[in-house]
Amino acid sequence: MAERLRGAWFGALLVAALAVALTFLVLPVLAIFLDTGPGQLLDSLGDPSSRDALKLSLLTTTIAMAVVVAVGTPTAYLLATRRFRGRELVVTLLELPLVLPPAVAGIGLLAALGPQGILGGLLDDLGIRLVLETAGVVVALVFVAAPFLLRAAQSAFEAVDPRWLEASRTLGAGEARTFARVAVPAALPGLLAGLALAWGRALGEFGATLMFAGSFRGITQTVPLAIYDRFATDFDGALALSAVLVAVSAALLLSVKLLASDALR
Amino acid sequence: MSGLSIAVRTRLGALDLDVALEVPAGRCVALAGPSGAGKTTVLRAVAGLLRPDAGRISCGEESWFDGERGLSVAPERRCCGYLFQDYALFGHLSAWRNVAYGLREVPRGERRARAVELLERFGVGALADRRPATLSGGERQRVALARALAPRPRALLLDEPLAALDARSRGRAARELSRLLVEVEVPALLVTHDFGEAALLGDEVAVLDGGRVVQRGDAAALSARPASGFVADFTGAAVLTGEVRPPVDGETGVTVIALDGGGEVRSTDAGEGPVAVSVHPWEVAVEPAGSATGGSASNRLAAEVVSLAPVGNRVRVGLALPQPLTAEVTEESVRRLALAPGVPVVAVWKAAATRVTPR
Numbered sequence: 001m002a003e004r005l006r007g008a009w010f011g012a013l014l015v016a017a018l019a020v021a022l023t024f025l026v027l028p029v030l031a032i033f034l035d036t037g038p039g040q041l042l043d044s045l046g047d048p049s050s051r052d053a054l055k056l057s058l059l060t061t062t063i064a065m066a067v068v069v070a071v072g073t074p075t076a077y078l079l080a081t082r083r084f085r086g087r088e089l090v091v092t093l094l095e096l097p098l099v100l101p102p103a104v105a106g107i108g109l110l111a112a113l114g115p116q117g118i119l120g121g122l123l124d125d126l127g128i129r130l131v132l133e134t135a136g137v138v139v140a141l142v143f144v145a146a147p148f149l150l151r152a153a154q155s156a157f158e159a160v161d162p163r164w165l166e167a168s169r170t171l172g173a174g175e176a177r178t179f180a181r182v183a184v185p186a187a188l189p190g191l192l193a194g195l196a197l198a199w200g201r202a203l204g205e206f207g208a209t210l211m212f213a214g215s216f217r218g219i220t221q222t223v224p225l226a227i228y229d230r231f232a233t234d235f236d237g238a239l240a241l242s243a244v245l246v247a248v249s250a251a252l253l254l255s256v257k258l259l260a261s262d263a264l265r
Numbered sequence: 266m267s268g269l270s271i272a273v274r275t276r277l278g279a280l281d282l283d284v285a286l287e288v289p290a291g292r293c294v295a296l297a298g299p300s301g302a303g304k305t306t307v308l309r310a311v312a313g314l315l316r317p318d319a320g321r322i323s324c325g326e327e328s329w330f331d332g333e334r335g336l337s338v339a340p341e342r343r344c345c346g347y348l349f350q351d352y353a354l355f356g357h358l359s360a361w362r363n364v365a366y367g368l369r370e371v372p373r374g375e376r377r378a379r380a381v382e383l384l385e386r387f388g389v390g391a392l393a394d395r396r397p398a399t400l401s402g403g404e405r406q407r408v409a410l411a412r413a414l415a416p417r418p419r420a421l422l423l424d425e426p427l428a429a430l431d432a433r434s435r436g437r438a439a440r441e442l443s444r445l446l447v448e449v450e451v452p453a454l455l456v457t458h459d460f461g462e463a464a465l466l467g468d469e470v471a472v473l474d475g476g477r478v479v480q481r482g483d484a485a486a487l488s489a490r491p492a493s494g495f496v497a498d499f500t501g502a503a504v505l506t507g508e509v510r511p512p513v514d515g516e517t518g519v520t521v522i523a524l525d526g527g528g529e530v531r532s533t534d535a536g537e538g539p540v541a542v543s544v545h546p547w548e549v550a551v552e553p554a555g556s557a558t559g560g561s562a563s564n565r566l567a568a569e570v571v572s573l574a575p576v577g578n579r580v581r582v583g584l585a586l587p588q589p590l591t592a593e594v595t596e597e598s599v600r601r602l603a604l605a606p607g608v609p610v611v612a613v614w615k616a617a618a619t620r621v622t623p624r
Contacts, residue, residue: 163353166314169340170347171367172416181366185357 029246036236036243044240052218053226054244060134060222061202064141068149068198073191076153077179081165091154098147105144106211113139114212136213137220141202148198149191156190157183189260196256203249223248267325268292269420269452273310274332275317282306282317282476288420288452294481295455295467297499302473304456305350308422311454312347313340324419324452346418346451350425352409354397360384360408361393367416383411387441403434410445421446421453427462439465460500464488472496494541494622502543503591505530506624509537519563519616526587531563532619539624548618549592551582553602554609563616566590570608573599580604584612 044050079091097105111117114131115124123130130136160183168178184191206224213220215229223245230238269288276282282303288294296304309315310330311322319332329338354363364380365371371379377393384390387407397405406426413421426442427435443466446453457463463470464484471481472495480492484500491497498504507524522530522542530542554567568590572583580599584590590612594604602610 161353161356163349163351164355166312166340167347167349167353167355167412168366169314170312170343170345171412172341172344172369173366174339174341182355186355188357 032239032243032246036240040236040240041243044237044244047237049217049221049226050237050241050244053221053223053241054248056134056137056218056220057203057222057224057245058248060137060141061199064138064145064202065195065199067138067142068146069195072146072149073153073184074179076150077157077183079150080154080157080160081162081183094150095147097143098151102144102205102207103211105208106140109140109143109208109212131212132214132216132220134213134219137209137222140208140212141205144205144208145198145202148201149194152194152197153187153191156187156194159190160186192256192260196253199252199256200249203245203252267327267419267452269311269454270321270323271307271311273307273317273320273322273330275306275310275315275319277303277306277476280476284473284476284478286454286471286478286481288454290452291450292468293446293449293453293455293466295457295463295470296473296478297457297460297463297467297470298473299499300458303476304458304473305424307473308347308424308454308456311343311420312345312422313338313343344416344419346413346416346421348406348409348413348421348423348426351429352397352405354405354409354412356397359394359396360389360400363397363408364412364415367412370416380411380415383415384408387411401434402430403438406430406438407441410442414449418451420451421449423453423455425457426455426466427457427459442466460484460488472499474499488545489620491543491620491622494543494624497541497543497620497622500545502545502620503549503589505542505544505586505588505590506539507542508539509621520621522621524586524588528566528586528588530566530619531616532621533617534619534621536621536623541622541624543620543622544590544614544618546581546591546593548614549590550613551584551592551594551598551602551604552611552613554611556611562613564612564614564619566612568610568612570604570606570610572606573604584610586612 079087100108110131112119113123114120130139164182164186165178168182173181204224205222206228209220209222210225215221215225221229223241227238227241227245230241268290272285274283280301280303284303284307286294286296296307298304306315310317313329316337317330317332320330321328321332322330328336329343330336355366358366361377361380361384364383365376368376368379381390381393384393387410389404389407392400392404392408397408400408406429427438430438439462446466455466467484469481470484470487471478472487473479474495480487480496487496488500491500491502494504505524507522507530510521510523512521518533520532520534520536522532522540524530532542550562566586568584568586570582571585574581574583576593578596579593580596582592582594582604584592592612604610
């Protein structure tokens with residue numbers, strides 16, 4: 001009896017914790033939609049500066065994700081399947097941007113790639129300008145979002161049965177073919193989950209973009225920057241734009257999850 | 266068709282693996298030994314999945330590995346049909362796509378037909394569109410065999426092919442596999458921890474212990490003439506320890522061994538000093554305690570029944586001499602002698618069925 005009571009007490013605690021977490025995490029998101037009428041939402045989309053910001057956000061995050069996937073997937077595969085000296089250090093270095101404050105990330109990017117940065121001269125010689133340009137936004141997004149994909153992809157590849165990779169080799173497939181035909185399809189749900197996380201992070205990116213690329217309408221002003229821009233003068237407009245961003249992010253997360261469950265079947 | 270020639274040395278944790286084996290084309294060598302003996306390591310080295318420290322591996326005229334020349338051919342260029350212990354079927358692909366994975370020489374449009382044909386050969390053609398997760402252990406094994414044979418491998422490597430199966434499907438799978446191994450024209454190397462399986466599937470059995478092949482030959486020869494107590498034990502015989510007693514006048518052609526813990530055993534084998542004495546359970550008869558001596562069996566030892574375990578239509582009787590000994594008798598005998606734990610009996614077997622190996 002005492003045993004059962006103790007169990008019931010703990011179960012109740014778990015449920016209470018869930019209730020608190022759910023309320024606290026969902027309420028602000030809900031409030032955005034409750035405070036925004038459908039009319040306001042449409043008005044906000046009708047506003048050219050909002051549309052510019054939304055278009056820019058979609059464009060820059062899409063390019064950034066293409067770069068992150070193209071470089072991050074093979075990197076994660078290498079880290080998951082090879083053991084070498086200093087591997088732990090490499091993994092930690094690659095995860096560092098995760099814990100970096102966005103402002104620090106912005107300063108770091110300026111110090112590395114800005115006009116006076118370490119590689120600034122080289123980029124200038126090549127005719128590449130990043131600061132205050134759309135390309136700079138993409139660079140900032142890649143920097144902050146890549147670790148999310150790297151982490152998820154590495155664990156996804158680590159979860160693939162190494163026997164599958166070996167079986168593929170004995171069946172006549174080289175390393176590249178084994179990667180493309182066995183490792184990636186087998187790890188796909190995890191890779192897509194990583195992509196969703198990285199994309200979500202990129203869509204919400206604010207600090208690093210602001211410091212590295214600035215906030216110029218149509219060039220570097222993504223949705224979060226536009227929201228901040230309006231916040232002081234037009235709270236309702238900022239709220240409506242926020243609702244749009246939440247909707248886009250949620251739609252993205254949902255479609256990637258659907259894709260992942262499809263890949264599992 | 267060309268045979269496999271293997272001579273590899275490699276360190277594996279605390280184990281120093283040093284194995285030399287020849288596997289002629291069309292023959293199956295069963296590499297048998299306890300777990301941790303390095304069996305799978307040999308297979309992996311042959312397939313190219315592991316690079317040994319030194320040695321040579323070749324298939325016919327083609328050198329696959331040469332430690333001295335620093336040559337190591339990639340696994341995909343060796344083309345070994347490898348049956349993994351848990352089959353390692355690709356979980357994201359259907360059965361036929363698993364088989365078709367190795368069919369790169371076949372034009373794309375014909376791959377499905379060819380894969381299904383192979384699956385049908387193993388009686389699982391109807392499962393072509395199923396994913397591995399939905400197949401039973403026996404079905405998976407057949408799909409994996411079809412996949413391993415699909416690219417027409419130059420050698421067949423089987424890692425514990427029956428271990429992942431339940432007792433019921435194992436017998437049938439073993440018979441099918443032994444038939445397949447007769448048909449296969451390439452050299453086959455099979456790894457197992459079960460001597461019975463090795464005897465059934467291998468044309469020849471090599472017993473691996475502590476990283477070395479301690480004896481090789483056909484299964485019957487190994488069973489009848491074990492080179493060591495370990496091999497005797499491995500072949501299923503009961504192994505007793507003792508010391509050879511100096512011959513007394515009149516004793517010729519027979520070795521008398523004083524068992525540790527009491528009792529004497531006679532053998533037609535020669536031996537001296539501390540030895541291991543082995544006898545197969547089916548050679549040992551059980552008689553009621555105090556029964557008259559006589560007959561040709563010269564080993565008659567008082568024992569106590571410790572356990573009874575049915576094995577097929579026979580019963581395995583665990584005895585204490587006090588050293589443990591196993592006898593195999595019919596169910597009818599168990600009833601007639603009223604055998605039960607604690608019952609005193611006499612264990613009887615011939616000196617000619619007693620193997621003596623140095624210890």
